[in-house]
Amino acid sequence: DALLPAPQNISILSTNMKHFLTWSPVIVQGATVRYSVEFQGEYEREYANESWIPISECSLSTATQCDITDDISASVAYKLRVRAQAGAASSQWGSLEGFFNRVTTALTPPVLKVTADGCHLLVELQDMGPALQFRVLFWRKGHESRVRQAVLSSGSAGAHLATMEDGAEYCVRAQTHARAIDRSSGFSPTQCVRAQGDTSVRLV
Amino acid sequence: TAGNRIFHFGACKVSMSTAEIRAGFTAIKANIQSRDPIRTLSILSHPHSLHKVKSPDRCCITHHLFNFYVDKVFKHCTTEDSFVNRKISSIANSFLSVRRKLGQCHEQNNCVCGEESMEKYKQILANYEGLNVTSAAMKSLGELDILLDWME
Numbered sequence: 001d002a003l004l005p006a007p008q009n010i011s012i013l014s015t016n017m018k019h020f021l022t023w024s025p026v027i028v029q030g031a032t033v034r035y036s037v038e039f040q041g042e043y044e045r046e047y048a049n050e051s052w053i054p055i056s057e058c059s060l061s062t063a064t065q066c067d068i069t070d071d072i073s074a075s076v077a078y079k080l081r082v083r084a085q086a087g088a089a090s091s092q093w094g095s096l097e098g099f100f101n102r103v104t105t106a107l108t109p110p111v112l113k114v115t116a117d118g119c120h121l122l123v124e125l126q127d128m129g130p131a132l133q134f135r136v137l138f139w140r141k142g143h144e145s146r147v148r149q150a151v152l153s154s155g156s157a158g159a160h161l162a163t164m165e166d167g168a169e170y171c172v173r174a175q176t177h178a179r180a181i182d183r184s185s186g187f188s189p190t191q192c193v194r195a196q197g198d199t200s201v202r203l204v
Numbered sequence: 205t206a207g208n209r210i211f212h213f214g215a216c217k218v219s220m221s222t223a224e225i226r227a228g229f230t231a232i233k234a235n236i237q238s239r240d241p242i243r244t245l246s247i248l249s250h251p252h253s254l255h256k257v258k259s260p261d262r263c264c265i266t267h268h269l270f271n272f273y274v275d276k277v278f279k280h281c282t283t284e285d286s287f288v289n290r291k292i293s294s295i296a297n298s299f300l301s302v303r304r305k306l307g308q309c310h311e312q313n314n315c316v317c318g319e320e321s322m323e324k325y326k327q328i329l330a331n332y333e334g335l336n337v338t339s340a341a342m343k344s345l346g347e348l349d350i351l352l353d354w355m356e
Contacts, residue, residue, distance in 0.1 A: 039293075041293055041296070041297035041300075042297060042300050043274070043278065043293065043296040043297045043299070043300055044293065046300075047274060047275070047278070047279055047296070048278075048279055048296075053286075053289060053290055053293050054286060055290070056286045056287070070290075070294075071290055071293070071294065073224050073228065073294040073297075073298065074224070074294060074297035074298040074300065074301050075301050076297045076300055076301055078297075179221065180221055180223075180224060182219070
């Protein structure tokens with residue numbers, strides 16, 4: 001029987017298609033407390049006798065969080081639970097309240113750096129993992145009706161967007177797109193640079 | 205890429221991604237196929253390949269096959285390997301997502317079941333029931349790439 005209290009404050013942190021289960025530590029004087037995490041997808045509930053599947057990387061771990069990204073790889077409702085163990089004693093399972101579906105992940109605009117290399121308009125984007133890509137919009141200032149678009153995969157360090165006309169000013173903004181759930185973030189702030197000779201003058 | 209694509213199954217159009225299913229399967233394919241001793245028999249391709257199914261019948265056979273895997277196959281594929289079990293769970297839950305979208309075509313009558321697709325599906329069930337359930341389930345799971353290749 002359970003001598004340990006079950007973990008409390010169990011919640012999900014999900015940003016940009018990376019999902020973490022977190023909980024408050026269980027304190028036992030003079031003992032090392034370890035935790036084990038299990039998940040249950042809609043399939044397990046409906047077709048596999050409500051079975052639970054352990055996450056081996058988070059079995060008997062002292063950490064109070066678990067990266068569940070690889071196991072939450074379908075857009076269905078998942079249940080998650082965690083229990084504490086210290087020596088031979090173990091707690092009841094503490095469960096996440098409700099379900100988690102990855103379609104609710106928070107998507108943030110990408111961090112981008114726009115530079116002008118002579119007449120070349122270049123953009124660098126922060127790597128945000130394989131599940132995401134970036135939709136980059138760029139236009140010549142004053143020609144807002146002719147916005148062009150490039151779709152870049154995350155991790156493409158730098159991209160050449162366009163060859164600029166001498167002395168012209170070009171602006172860029174971007175959003176993150178999660179392909180598996182077909183959702184996008186808001187746009188990043190617009191950044192503008194001027195062509196011809198400015199190695200990296202950012203006019204905001 | 206892991207992005208959604210529009211799949212055309214006859215009159216049925218479905219936006220979905222098979223990339224994650226394929227990634228999950230690729231991670232365990234060798235393990236699963238090593239559990240299938242009878243390599244000369246096929247569940248999906250005997251006696252005729254799925255590629256023989258005509259376009260109007262594609263939606264029906266696809267919908268039936270997703271039901272087949274959800275209802276009959278995955279539940280008999282539990283292994284002693286935690287990693288394999290987690291990947292099978294990923295695939296099974298992804299199948300539920302896709303099946304839901306295919307079901308919408310059924311409701312909109314874009315998924316007509318002709319004689320040919322029913323014949324083909326009956327043959328697949330006969331192949332499946334001709335083996336003991338665990339062997340049949342493992343063989344069917346090991347042939348998932350045949351289904352994915354045909355769908356794509």
